Amino acid sequence: MSHLRIDGERLLGRLRALGGIGRDGDGRLVRLAASDADRAGRDAVAGWMREAGLEVMLDRIGNLFGVWDPGASDAAPLMLGSHIDTVIDAGIYDGCYGVLGGLEVVQTLREAGVAPARPIVVGAFTNEEGVRYAPDMMGSLVFAGGLGVEAALATVGTDGTVLGEELARIGHAGPHEPGFLRPHAYLELHVEQGPVLEREGVPIGAVENLQGISWQRVTIEGEANHAGTTPMSMRRDAGQAAARVVTFLRDRVSRSNAPTVATVGCMVFEPNAINVIPSRAVFTVDLRDPDEARLLAEEVALARYLEELAAAEGVAITVERLARFQPVTFDPSIVRAIEAAAAAHGLRCRRMTSGAGHDAQMMARVCPAAMIFVPSAGGISHNPREHTGLADLVAGANVLLDVARELAGAPG
Amino acid sequence: MSHLRIDGERLLGRLRALGGIGRDGDGRLVRLAASDADRAGRDAVAGWMREAGLEVMLDRIGNLFGVWDPGASDAAPLMLGSHIDTVIDAGIYDGCYGVLGGLEVVQTLREAGVAPARPIVVGAFTNEEGVRYAPDMMGSLVFAGGLGVEAALATVGTDGTVLGEELARIGHAGPHEPGFLRPHAYLELHVEQGPVLEREGVPIGAVENLQGISWQRVTIEGEANHAGTTPMSMRRDAGQAAARVVTFLRDRVSRSNAPTVATVGCMVFEPNAINVIPSRAVFTVDLRDPDEARLLAEEVALARYLEELAAAEGVAITVERLARFQPVTFDPSIVRAIEAAAAAHGLRCRRMTSGAGHDAQMMARVCPAAMIFVPSAGGISHNPREHTGLADLVAGANVLLDVARELAGAPG
Missing domain, CATH: 3.40.630.10 (Zn peptidases)
Structure with missing residues (x-):
């Protein structure tokens, strides 16, 4: 020194x-x-x-x-x-x-x-x-x-x-x-x-x-309907499906001991009316990990979850890649x-x-x-x-x- | 006839x-x-x-x-x-x-x-x-x-x-x-x-x-932070907390055999940036039930959940009543x-x-x-x-x- x-x-x-x-x-x-x-x-x-x-x-x-x-x-x-x-x-x-x-x-x-x-x-x-x-x-x-x-x-x-x-x-x-x-x-x-x-x-x-960075934009399309007259079992609620993705990501990442971080920073509902079931939800997913294999695994896990969710909730889900750095x-x-x-x-x-x-x-x-x-x-x-x-x-x-x-x- | x-x-x-x-x-x-x-x-x-x-x-x-x-x-x-x-x-x-x-x-x-x-x-x-x-x-x-x-x-x-x-x-x-x-x-x-x-x-x-109608606006205040540099355990994510309320409502109402319906129609994140943990989430809750006692019970269950959530997620939650009809x-x-x-x-x-x-x-x-x-x-x-x-x-x-x-x- x-x-x-x-x-x-x-x-x-x-x-x-x-x-x-x-x-x-x-x-x-x-x-x-x-x-x-x-x-x-x-x-x-x-x-x-x-x-x-x-x-x-x-x-x-x-x-x-x-x-x-x-x-x-x-x-x-x-x-x-x-x-x-x-x-x-x-x-x-x-x-x-x-x-x-x-x-x-x-x-x-x-x-x-x-x-x-x-x-x-x-x-x-x-x-x-x-x-x-x-x-x-x-x-x-x-x-x-x-x-x-x-x-x-x-x-x-x-x-x-x-x-x-x-x-x-x-x-x-x-x-x-x-x-x-x-x-x-x-x-x-x-x-x-x-x-x-x-x-x-x-x-x-x-x-x-x-960290490697994976940015995706997810769009969920459901069906707008009256919040009072549509029974829960008949809904295709895009906002509900989006919320499930948000909690899935946190629960999955927090369960692991890896330094992975997952963030949903942007979220927009449409039509965004108090008494209308959301027909569409658009949100971003920011995934980061210093290990490329683990980052890939997180991306795959999310993609699988979105597939299951689309079937379970009766919604259509599309994903757009916004950025990806190893x-x-x-x-x-x-x-x-x-x-x-x-x-x-x-x-x-x-x-x-x-x-x-x-x-x-x-x-x-x-x-x-x-x-x-x-x-x-x-x-x-x-x-x-x-x-x-x-x-x-x-x-x-x-x-x-x-x-x-x-x-x-x-x-x- | x-x-x-x-x-x-x-x-x-x-x-x-x-x-x-x-x-x-x-x-x-x-x-x-x-x-x-x-x-x-x-x-x-x-x-x-x-x-x-x-x-x-x-x-x-x-x-x-x-x-x-x-x-x-x-x-x-x-x-x-x-x-x-x-x-x-x-x-x-x-x-x-x-x-x-x-x-x-x-x-x-x-x-x-x-x-x-x-x-x-x-x-x-x-x-x-x-x-x-x-x-x-x-x-x-x-x-x-x-x-x-x-x-x-x-x-x-x-x-x-x-x-x-x-x-x-x-x-x-x-x-x-x-x-x-x-x-x-x-x-x-x-x-x-x-x-x-x-x-x-x-x-x-x-x-x-x-149906009786209960409309509430919920505001969750967390802390904005960098999506890449803030470990999951150090976050106070208002959007994450909001998503948990959305899934809580659906899961609770769907488990019951009552005709209760619950809808989150409006949702806004702030600052709504892809790489920033949401500091604030504002959303509406539309609860309806033809039975006044059950509608009250749903309101109480939501209020209790919000209390637990605020403690668990380190966020501040305020609720504003927008409308209430028996x-x-x-x-x-x-x-x-x-x-x-x-x-x-x-x-x-x-x-x-x-x-x-x-x-x-x-x-x-x-x-x-x-x-x-x-x-x-x-x-x-x-x-x-x-x-x-x-x-x-x-x-x-x-x-x-x-x-x-x-x-x-x-x-x-």
């Missing part, structure tokens, strides 16, 4: 400064990808990168990189990254902590005169949130070769704008082809966005994998390095699964990658109440510092 | 003619209370009443009566009634069948030279549907003394109009105080609006009671007379419960009352596909004829 420590006040000051950029008339933080607010945030980050002695580079999809190459070596760089675009009415930590934490690490090393063998790059990927342009994690997906840059630039946003035109307009359509940097490894520091670390009193999460396994040696760094700092650490998607899952396609999590107060995220205390922010950045130093080959 | 029969073609012709009055630009039947369409319908009915030799009278709430008093007697009249206002995009039978069936009965008796001891009144009550002005069954409620006429006339409609002003505008605000007629008995012929008669192949329903028991001797008349015609008949509200439930407050049901194809009502075949329409009106003749003291 090195004696070096990051500057917590500087990190927090930048987080707060960036969090003040992109406030709307109601004081809400809204820094959607490639908007004027995003430009202002990008300009601030690029300015801090230059102050810290990094060379700022942009690729064609607008990914913003600060490169520190003290040895002018040809070695593949270590990349520390995340994103600075936000959801609507966001908190100030999601994504920004990873970018500014990476910058803080580089600046700390540089000011201490530590010269790593490899370049270190701080990256801010375009449009991770996917609020204005779909899909989310777009910048890292394009960087990793999972989506062509021309197709991505042609994406039409929810407001009718074209991403490529907006990036050009805000001056962040760069000259480099995405993927022009070939990282040796990728590290992402992030707030957990879930309740586990806080409830267990553990300050550091060594993220060893990322689980991602992060690099075991980096995960062990995170655990070792936490231990050296006297910080409790637990291995964990990321329940949310992150740029790291895209980068894991092209290089060894892992993530470091710090606690989120109340598990809250995508909300102005998103919060992580200064001690936890500092602890996470110091662990990032030590792991980065090791991966970049800097003298200890 | 008399040899007299109603004129089915005349009845059907008037049903179709009345059903053609009040079509909107899309061809939908929309004859809301006290509208121009309602005036046109009322004028047609009043014209047919006069043609049939009835004296047309209006009370202050716009209830329209055709009085036939061949003996100029002081005896309390028999009333045959229903309503001619409709829902939006209605069928042609609901209500109109009872009014025009009553008129057909009087005309048949008169043309046959039968002179009953009591006057017979054909009544069309104002605003039974309650679409434009609340509450529904308003005209009969006021007629029976359950609501003051001034309060009723001051009702502001969904379109901002005042009922009293609209009745005056269409020329149907009459001079008589509601209740000026004191019926000896009240009979209402109506389409079932449910599937029971059709599915059992029974043409005549002798309606012996009308069951109505119709007059047993009239119900027996309906059964006897059906038998005399060789028609199968079953006793049944009305699941919907009707003017008869208001009239039952002031005189012996009962209803005759005929089958509704597919149980469909409040819909342009509402249909009852000519044979069933004729059978119901002939049963009404015979029961009316008996109750009015006409020679057999």
